[in-house]
Amino acid sequence: MSQVIVMNTNMERETGRKAQVSNITAAKTVADIIRTCLGPRSMLKMLLDPMGGVVLTNDGNAILREVEVAHPAAKSMIELARTQDEEVGDGTTSVIILAGEVLAQALPYLERNIHPIVIIAAFKLALEDAIEIVDKISIPVNVNDPKEMLDLVKTSIGTKFVSRWSDMMCKLALDAVRCVAVEVDGRREVDIKRYARVEKIPGGEIEDSRVLDGVMVNKDVTHPKMRRRIENPRVILLDCPLEYKKGESQTNIEVTKESDWSRILQIEEEQIKGMCDKIIELKPDLVFTEKGVSDLAQHYFVKAGITAIRRVRKTDNNRIARAVGATIVNRVDDLKESDVGTDCGLFSVEKIGDEYFTFLTGCKNPKACTIVLRGPSKDILNEIERNLMDAMSVARNVYFNPRLSPGGGATEMAISVGLMEKSKTLEGSIQWPYKAAAEAMEVIPRTLIQNCGGNAIKILTSLRAKHATGHHSWGVDGHAGKIVDMHEYGIWEPNAVKVQTIKTAIESSCMLLRVDDIVSGLSGGRPQQGGPSPEQQEMGEGDMQPEQ
Missing domain, CATH: 3.50.7.10 (GroEL)
Structure with a gap:
């Protein structure tokens, strides 16, 4: 059921350390809601909306859209998932988990009285180095090779409900994206939201779904x-x-005969x-x-x-x-x-x-198409549509930026190891928060291992050892919970999604760390001018607290 994170409306002003700790706690709570939704062994969430409808999904963005929160920091975390979804259409769960972990890693340094501005400077430096590492371990992809593109789109669907029909769904997504791709002034334009419509018709088999050439x-x-x-x-x-x-209303017709x-x-x-x-x-x-x-x-x-x-x-x-x-x-x-x-x-x-x-x-x-989805029930069709949109977004991103990064937590682990090495060359108090950013990156492979019931400490140690010797394509097999080479295993993600995830997570963490004062603008609990009303006097002073 939708979790509610409440901020007391008539709280005293939260300032300094108290405000920062409050923000970090709210961010971690949001991240914990969807932590189990990462990877191929992810769990589903059942969401109840205010109208009594039920949504079953493991799509981070869809879950956070339904969750009702009152804390301002939690609201800005939820905004991250929406930004990520609109920008690249994938990685909504990863960005929240990563942002929550980056903030959690910053907390000990705040408690040691390292100034937030120093921590932010370290995170910004780590972000630049992380993007360099992602570009270094990325490989180019041939957009016109159907097999390469199919393998790539499979990655985005592999963690979803429709993974059983992944070959068919990937083909649908690719056909739709190819259909709506047009060249405008020498650059590619792929508008899947406007020109690739999904029509859901309950009934029939899921295998009956198809992309129409019209x-x-x-x-x-x-x-x-x-x-x-x-x-x-x-x-x-x-x-x-x-x-x-x-x-119009000023028109008069006179009828005489x-x-x-x-x-x-x-x-x-x-x-x-x-x-x-x-x-x-x-x-x-x-x-x-x-x-x-x-x-x-x-x-x-x-x-x-x-x-x-x-x-x-x-x-x-x-x-x-x-x-x-x-x-x-x-x-x-x-x-x-x-x-x-x-x-x-x-x-x-x-x-x-x-x-x-x-x-x-x-x-x-046709520069526009309709994807006809068939399936047993409305709930299942809605989930298939969400998964298909993710797959189409991945295909679209690769059309724009044809480079791939290894999946399964390999990219995050490579960044973590690379930043750890770099932190040894830094001097002064900046190196500690820089190291914290490196440790925060490990949260993605660790969560993948935990979600499939593996031994996180043992597997992470062996994965770290692989990366330390320069094997940057090794990651976690989300099904079996062991480490595998992503080159052979064939799990790749678009470079654009990875870069956007890291940028969004670290930049939003920096923004929340900058907050040192939370002031409520709500007037709950204050008596109105001219003293309390007779009803309030009857209720007594203690009953005037606003509902939480």
Whole structure:
């Protein structure tokens, strides 16, 4: 169940050491919530939302979104997971665990009266050296080699619920990313949020999931006599209603005789006919509009053999435009031949379960796609979608920065050993917090070992020994809890995710260490001006504490 970390609203001001210790404790508590969610042997969390719904997941970001916290430091930790998710889409659990550990390692030095600014300077220096080490042990990857890319995406899915279907899910993720990748001004652009939509349809087998070479929308045709299957259709996309435009509130119509009524209705019909004629001139087979289509317009379309689909979402319309090569038009009068999309191979309407779905498939060069996910229940489909988004983010990151770092805690261990060596060359009080940053890096391999029930001290010692002799690709096998060479084991992570994780964790730790005063701006517990109210006097002084 969602844990609640509460900060007393009417607390005295927390200053100096007390504020720093309070922040570090809150950060460690948040890290402990999701510590068991790291690695292939990770546990699931069952979250209850305020509406009574249940979420089952081991995705760090999804868990922290649901957790309700009141402590400001805990809130900023949760913000880290969101930043990480938006930036690189993976490593949300790692970044929280790492940030919590870096702060925990700083605590003994605060207690020894080393100034926070000295600790921050040491952490900043450690961050620069850590990024150098990551770049040194990274290897380049060939983006066009499907096997290399599949192995990489498998790493992000290997720790998740869908790992049983990892080959199929990785292929879905790769196909989707390849589909939406476009070259803009000589650089690659991969917008998976806007152009790769996931449609979840309960029922069927998980193996039935697929990436369409086109788009699917949850809509049916507006009129029963319209065609439900068209090969190589000409498609028009509109952002305007095909209905009679009623006057605004200041429009007055005076009706003096009965014939005026029929004239008013006639004007309506003429206006709709004019709109439909403009569309029919371009000889389309399909018309999609984001607004409504009146009965009369449907009648004209059926006569002309045109299929119309109304009230399509704006986002779906954008995807259809990319897939079929059409342009969305705001006014019927502006329609021209170049706005018609002709890249679609087949339009069809199918009934899946109780609902009708419109498919636009066989597109020549679709720059947008729909991923159809099938599965036994809504909960499972939601978790598959979360895992698939992680996999697509990993594939996207590698397209932008085609370098890989060894996974399984190998990169963190290499950083830890490298920083330990460097700390021996530093002088003055800065070397102790620098060493603390090196020790904090070990938390990732240690957590991986603990989560699969291994002996943390024994395995970490042998892993440290491997890295000390220069074997930087050795890490932890998260299934068996023993050390393996990641080159042979084949667990790799994108360089961008690793660098972002370390940067976010250390920089946020520095920010929290800078805080030396927590002042509550809430007015709980203070009597209002003019003295307490009669109700408060009845309650007595002791009852005026705010709810915690």
